[in-house]
Amino acid sequence: xxxxxxxxxxxxxxxxxxxxxxxxxxxxxxxxxxxxxxxxxxxxxxxxxxxxxxxxxxxxxxxxxxxxxxxxxxxxxxxxxxxxxxxxxxxxxxxxxxxxxxxxx
Numbered sequence: 001x002x003x004x005x006x007x008x009x010x011x012x013x014x015x016x017x018x019x020x021x022x023x024x025x026x027x028x029x030x031x032x033x034x035x036x037x038x039x040x041x042x043x044x045x046x047x048x049x050x051x052x053x054x055x056x057x058x059x060x061x062x063x064x065x066x067x068x069x070x071x072x073x074x075x076x077x078x079x080x081x082x083x084x085x086x087x088x089x090x091x092x093x094x095x096x097x098x099x100x101x102x103x104x105x
């Protein structure tokens with residue numbers, strides 16, 4: 001029978017059977033007392049745990065950052081923006097002849 005898996009010195013051991021396997025990574029954050037109080041209040045208002053609220057806030061900010069980077073790239077590549085605008089105009093033209101089929105039944 002094989003022994004426990006080898007790990008690098010100082011590395012945490014995480015057994016494959018642990019119930020933590022599918023959980024998110026645990027991190028330590030330093031927040032000002034005001035920020036922490038506001039985050040806790042917001043989480044409570046929304047019926048969320050502080051961890052879930054912070055996870056959602058971080059994901060939202062990451063998406064915003066990606067959108068800003070995308071907009072900067074489009075600004076640096078106006079020919080791509082023009083092409084995308086052209087596709088939008090074409091889609092608007094094609095969609096103008098469609099009707100809402102939800103009332104057809």
